[in-house]
Amino acid sequence: MAGSKAAGRPAPACVLGIDLGTTSVKAALLMGAEQGQVVAESCSRETQAYTSSLEAGPQGMEQNVRRIVRALNECLAALPQQQLQRVSHIGISGQMHGIVFWKRDKGCKWTECGTGPTFEPEEVSHLITWQDGRCSPTFLSSLPLPQSHISLATGFGCATVYWYLKKRLKNSGFPVHLLPEVGDPGSIAGRTICAWHGIPKGAKVGIALGDFQCSVYSCLTERTDAVLNISTSAQLTVSMPLGFQPPETPDPSSAVTYFPYFNDDYLAVAASLNGGNVLATFVDMVARWTEELGLQVQEPAIYTKIIEAALAQNDSKLSVHPTIFGERHIPEQLASVTNIAVSDLSLGHVTRALCRGIVENLCSMLPVQHLMEMGVRRILGSGSALARNEVLRQEVERIFPCPVVYGKDVDAAVGAAMVMFHRK
Template structure:
């Protein structure tokens, strides 16, 4: 591996920025060691610039995110940063920001380390942005892609700005995700490069031809000059134009990846692994068999979406909106009921007692469909409780049924049989809700009877560094 045996991974998330330094494990070609890592809250929420976008608009101040990034790097050991041979970058997908060619930042040589400060940049309109109503989205042209377009997606946001703030768009001549921006600034690129992972998250991108829907977009008056050029995720975008926290000038920087793909990559050791992450919501992802190609048109009712992964393969992903948040809703309900009865109790106490009760209640006839938040493919679905009997009303019964319901809902989206057909042989379980809930672990093992590995949490910064660590060092620059 030579000079690339130490790599830096950066993840520019919605609420926090993370950085991790990795080293190849001696004598193990696929192994790695995390030498150091750091996370900082971004605190980047900003007032929406466009009056017409309030209150649905969700924007972030790019300067604050970059400040959090610099705080992360300042906290990492300098001797390790001096040895970094490549930098991998991932970040929150779908979002869009704008800047002017050659004026996107200014490098400040003063202080402890050279840093770049954003200049002539817009705010970041994030994936959470809700300014594009369903009516507005219905007015947009049909994409030539297997992925549909939603509010918060880069291209739909640009369409909205074109209609509602055309003067705003005239101030800028390039656009990208925040991770594309950081790569472009580090390398001094005149125009950003974008991976198919991030391009697919913007909409109007055909993953099979690896191209934007230029004719469709041009016909609608879309400013196609803003769209970045496409390159392989993790291939070399360029080299650092300055020394940066003692990372040497001339260090390779990879084309930015999506945080979903980097997160999965951080713990999917084999192509035959699936990754299940249960935190607030739930994601179950598996690498599709080589040669798999998704359909040509979007299917908004499909429970599984197919996203570009690495080496022209795809991830099949079932993303449920109902995970740890459902358990939190139940706990909150119990605490509220008890308060109404004049009893004050901490939510953490209720949670530990209900999991303990469910662990002793190994089975139940009670059936809970826990979709209090609906699902993307079934937005109007609500929750329900059925097969209620007088002998199945204990806290243990209800909590066991609730945990089972969360997993059964996921299984209805992506089943054990389907995973087997895709060649999955093992599942990696991660996420805060899974790590602290033994009953949820039992239920996933019951619904998905594969060999399981728990305890390795997904980490996009580690994944971004790992891609650069394993990338063929002789691969040509993008």
């Protein structure tokens, strides 16, 4: 009887969330339920999009847009067609601060594939990502002060535009016409112009949202929670009190940035450039050393071994300041190691000290005491690096005096879908 009743009901509409991340693309289908929303299906694909930049040199950090879109199409092709056909709204999220250029009306072209029409990039530049380092502190100091409470940094799209203007053109006037119109989060930017992997023509597409805000939106339900995310980079954030307004002018030396959030709220964010990428660099260094010694060990095996070694060491007197990628508020600062003793030179000691340093660096930007004063009672731990690294989790729990909760669904694609679901 229940089955026959369900068969007679119209299938509920779905909302599609898309996250174009730094290393992967994810798509998530959200469906309505009596007690909220449930993730019906999701899919993730590595983009493998990094490419060299001859123009910017070793400081450049660019990605091939075609590979990113290919990963997106692979994600959608892997989702159930029956559910994609019920998509009414699409929320889009992605890595923040970067920029990509395209020729007007030639940004993409539509082609036919096995699942129907799809689009491919046509005349587009590489994506210059948030990790790009071509804009030196000296260059940034020569630019006009932004009319914002957020300071300018290398990797930000507008700074990259100025870099191109200075390198290629005599006239350094900023091309304001390149900037998009600013709209409210969750409002509609347009509609799909044709069917796309089964998604109906005319599905509403929301204004793109930052992956950080969408990740927080997917999990943060209490103002007494703080979110700690350690993935490629690392962030520690907490909601500001209702009615908070940031200062009118930026403070380039401040380690905390106030990110605009939903419903006119703001998040206090310590956004570190040093997270899982530091561990990845350490593993790469060990792999290169072993290769120079005539040995061949794959990086995944090295990662497993150093974590096992660190778990065997409860403590390390080594002090690692892991800012190998600098920080936006102190770009000249590099990494350092102190308190080096003969007794703490094993891979286990070094790895544990490195993990502790990543967490301590983040907490130096937004101190634990400040969180407690703001009423934080719980830490929501998230991110790929934190999920796969028990040593990092141990150090997080050692540093924070309040409970740390893992396993929350912290997902930018889900957050983007939730924003559209709540506003449709």
